Amino acid sequence: MSRIITISREFGSGGRELGKRLANALGIPCYDHEIIEMIAKENGFNEDYVANVAEKSIEAAYPLTIGHRFGMQPFQIMDQPIRVAVTQRRILENFAKQGDCVIIGRAADVILKDYDPLNIFVYADKDSRIERCQRRAPAGEHLTAREIENRMKQIDRNRAQHHQMYSDNKWGDKGSYDLCVNTTKRFVKDLVPAIAKFCEDWFNSHG
Amino acid sequence: MSRIITISREFGSGGRELGKRLANALGIPCYDHEIIEMIAKENGFNEDYVANVAEKSIEAAYPLTIGHRFGMQPFQIMDQPIRVAVTQRRILENFAKQGDCVIIGRAADVILKDYDPLNIFVYADKDSRIERCQRRAPAGEHLTAREIENRMKQIDRNRAQHHQMYSDNKWGDKGSYDLCVNTTKRFVKDLVPAIAKFCEDWFNSHG
Numbered sequence: 001m002s003r004i005i006t007i008s009r010e011f012g013s014g015g016r017e018l019g020k021r022l023a024n025a026l027g028i029p030c031y032d033h034e035i036i037e038m039i040a041k042e043n044g045f046n047e048d049y050v051a052n053v054a055e056k057s058i059e060a061a062y063p064l065t066i067g068h069r070f071g072m073q074p075f076q077i078m079d080q081p082i083r084v085a086v087t088q089r090r091i092l093e094n095f096a097k098q099g100d101c102v103i104i105g106r107a108a109d110v111i112l113k114d115y116d117p118l119n120i121f122v123y124a125d126k127d128s129r130i131e132r133c134q135r136r137a138p139a140g141e142h143l144t145a146r147e148i149e150n151r152m153k154q155i156d157r158n159r160a161q162h163h164q165m166y167s168d169n170k171w172g173d174k175g176s177y178d179l180c181v182n183t184t185k186r187f188v189k190d191l192v193p194a195i196a197k198f199c200e201d202w203f204n205s206h207g
Numbered sequence: 208m209s210r211i212i213t214i215s216r217e218f219g220s221g222g223r224e225l226g227k228r229l230a231n232a233l234g235i236p237c238y239d240h241e242i243i244e245m246i247a248k249e250n251g252f253n254e255d256y257v258a259n260v261a262e263k264s265i266e267a268a269y270p271l272t273i274g275h276r277f278g279m280q281p282f283q284i285m286d287q288p289i290r291v292a293v294t295q296r297r298i299l300e301n302f303a304k305q306g307d308c309v310i311i312g313r314a315a316d317v318i319l320k321d322y323d324p325l326n327i328f329v330y331a332d333k334d335s336r337i338e339r340c341q342r343r344a345p346a347g348e349h350l351t352a353r354e355i356e357n358r359m360k361q362i363d364r365n366r367a368q369h370h371q372m373y374s375d376n377k378w379g380d381k382g383s384y385d386l387c388v389n390t391t392k393r394f395v396k397d398l399v400p401a402i403a404k405f406c407e408d409w410f411n412s413h414g
Contacts, residue, residue: 121381123381123382125382172381174328174330174379174381174387174389175330175332175389177387177389178388178389178391179386179387179388179389180381180384180386180387181385181386182381182382182384182385182386184385186409186412187412190408190409190412191405191408191409193404193408194401194402194404194405194407194408194409195401195405197400197401197404198398198401198402198405200401201397201398201400201401202393202397202398202401205393205394205397
């Protein structure tokens with residue numbers, strides 16, 4: 001069976017960077033934003049819309065209609081978040097069947113439960129996450145610490161809600177993960193070699 | 208400054224074994240039950256009594272009087288839990304000053320905060336912890352799963368309460384630790400080499 005590593009992460013914790021570097025260290029692919037692109041392409045939806053649905057619960061996604069194609073019937077619009085969820089599940093399962101990989105976000109830890117993934121959660125304290133967001137901000141973006149904090153809260157709330165669609169286990173609750181890594185005041189790159197070893201040993205010693 | 212690694216753990220998670228093996232892998236001492244022995248010896252207390260106080264809050268420890276020496280005045284009995292706490296702090300600080308080490312439990316993560324320790328939390332799901340307790344039970348002890356579960360809950364409640372004496376951070380809340388390791392269905396020994404590497408890299412990269 002494939003060795004699947006899932007990365008769940010608090011916004012601003014450096015989880016995406018950790019996942020990409022980990023995949024690189026292990027020499028396996030990392031799936032991240034391409035999942036959104038694939039869902040959007042397959043269904044003819046706008047990528048922003050898909051990203052929004054994929055990070056929210058189906059229920060919360062209903063009021064959004066920016067993704068609908070011109071001339072759609074109301075029942076088709078209502079149907080969209082479900083199509084996103086169904087496509088997402090199929091894409092994740094295809095990745096899992098193709099071979100070892102790292103998957104970032106998208107509730108892959110619970111959607112791919114039957115593949116017995118190694119689930120990692122990446123987190124950091126508030127100040128450290130705000131500082132990381134400011135350092136990584138795209139050119140021209142100058143949000144205040146308060147604005148970043150509000151955005152962090154909103155995004156993490158959406159992630160928790162999305163996770164809840166698939167599992168009773170609470171998003172971010174350590175019991176749902178095999179390893180939880182605190183990146184507060186650390187450089188992600190310094191943590192990766194040991195986590196890569198953890199993953200290798202984990203799968204090598206697995207029954 | 209010394210490299211201090213603290214291990215906090217849920218009862219039955221294999222945290223003590225992990226701490227001992229980790230210290231061994233890193234070639235540094237591991238302090239565990241000897242802390243209790245030292246506190247008991249210094250104060251002329253019973254070891255069981257000290258273990259009890261050291262795992263509870265001062266308040267909860269007051270009704271216990273089994274540790275008092277014959278002929279003590281009531282004010283001296285009331286004073287005992289505080290003496291345990293004071294001695295514990297001093298002993299932990301002495302360990303920290305002596306050099307690199309692993310310390311198991313005793314709220315060392317917060318008591319030694321100024322030494323910037325690497326704090327690890329070890330946990331596992333309920334069934335896995337019960338199973339580990341049964342496997343490790345002393346000869347002649349035959350507790351039912353329900354009895355073990357009740358004991359686990361009681362001990363972890365005491366640990367949480369003891370931790371609360373020293374910190375507002377909640378015992379077991381991942382934000383209070385640098386690394387949280389889930390030992391569910393794993394052999395602790397398989398996890399140690401990667402965690403040892405994590406510790407080495409952590410201190411080597413610490414600015």
